[in-house]
Amino acid sequence: MPKRSCGALAATDIGTSAEINGWVNRRRDHGGLVFIDLRDRDGITQAVFDPAQTAAFEIAQTLRNEDVVRITGLARRRPAGTENSKLSTGEVEVAVERVDVLARSLVPPFPVNADADVDESLRLKYRYLDLRRSRLQRNLTVRHKIVKAIRDFFDEREFLEIETPCLIKSTPEGARDYVVPSRVYPGTFYALPQSPQILKQLLMVGGIGRYMQIARCFRDEDQRADRLPEFTQLDVEMSFVDEADVMTIMEDCIVYTWRVALGLEVSQPIPRLTYAEALARFGSDKPDMRFELELRDVAAAFAGTPINFLAEHASGDASRIIAVRYPGGASLSRRDFDALTESAKTFGAGGLIWICYPVDGWKSSIAKLLDDTTVETIRELGGAEPGDALLLVAGPTQLASDVAGKLRLLVGDKIGHRPTDRFAFCWVKDFPLFERDPETQAIAPTHHPFTSPAPGQEALLDTDPFAMRAQHYDLVLNGFELGSGSIRIHDPEFQRRIFQLFGLSEQTIADRFGFFMDALQYGAPPHGGMAWGIDRLVMLACGEPSIREVIAFPKNQTARDLMMDAPSPISQEQLRELGLDLKAKPARGANPLT
């Protein structure tokens, strides 16, 4: 007898016998007739129990949601008028002749057969139940398809997928490491990789040429909706390539993946912006390109203004007065503008100026300080149409740009221009090679210390490092950084100078990067690559607000696994073997649900 999945039963099966296994999604007991919706990953099939089949009928009356059963019976067409167009199997049903209860279920702590919102902690504690629900079934399916498409894409181009170790050496800089104590060498520790960066560069030195990996990475930093301590990267590296080579192949990969996994066409070429352009036009180095609303500099309207708090920002390169257009914003209430002002303040601005342009006349938060001419000049510079409003942010260039960029996203949200089912990619390139730590003013890499400067700029290292551009490119989707890549330094002497620039001593370089510096001296090919955040990519593809929705067993925002209740203390025996003494008592397991 053929086995059928719950979603596979079709009109072509009518008249045949079938065996179907699944979970009881719902029972509808009509007394003289019982319906069971049987569910598996594939779908739902309706089983009908008739009193004539005495044994099966009696069992049917005892079935409850999430019991696991095997039914056998005749697939038949549903009586006319009782078809269910909501189900793919809605034309047919199984007249059950025999039912075996394979497992009983307790009453689940939340509804498994509905998509209703449930407290996320509860979902995480009972993740195996949450996984049965359609949302995660769908998301994990999409994730599989995306990862498979990526692997197929690189396989066809003769990349090798190579696994790199998870127990590696701690290197300074960057995020905090997760560490694992060594039993064999008490007092020493492995670190878990923050990314396979150095390893993939060594694969290039090793003559692999084209490498890819779906790699697990670990960073001991605080969480966000799109960031967990443990995450997955697509890691790619190639030898004898330039920036354009890498960007082309990664762009092709996105197009292929979207087509094959999602059935969507991404229009090419994907727009390319310089870092400076992205900041000026969108106030962000990861602009959301789903909508226009570009930022406009309206400082010219305030040239020679007597308004003190604007005059200081109205000229020169150090300051800006930036307008964000709010289409239809003229009809907003005073309360709405107050809320926008509050938002601007939380973004770091001192305040917010708004000007409304209804069909007749104008209104503004600083109406007393403005005249018709100035207001009209601002309107022209800001590109406002009748019915719009302009939100003005004044301040030091970086701050004003950043706040305006965030206001732009807020306006985009309010006018519904950021739908999760639209995908707008862009490249951002020509990043500065270095930036200053805002607190210490120390020089630091914008990307990482292995990034190569733009060709021919090496000499600037001694004279004006902050003028140097990097061969560094980001792929951005809907305002999220999907991934970063760069052409790496393959000259050991230049790499040494970069490390020294960041204040690493010869000794530190030798201790931490000795193996890497050695390798560069044995014929390292020019190379470069990229890494994407797979969780983020799938999250966006699924239209989900958090990467937890596309990971089977995620940690929560406080880095706990609520299902396993990890992390947890270990035994004295384990500590002794590892040569560890605890200074602090283990933190109490913080799971409120246990």
Place this chain on the structure above:
RNA sequence: GCACGCGUAGCUCAACGGUAGAGCAUCCGGUUGUCGACCGGAAGGUCGUGGGAUCGUCACCCAUCGCGUGCGCCA
């Protein structure tokens, strides 16, 4: 570490400072074409925790715990 929001029945949520309630789920009974079945009934609460103000609190104040979002952090 900081800011904001949330915490009431198994789930999702209500409740003007004056007797804690609804829908769904659960349990029982009825029910032969439902598919969020239906009808009738029952059971289910330390209002996160601890203080305080008040004649009186789920509601107000303080502290604390948990969860979420953001900031810091994330080469």
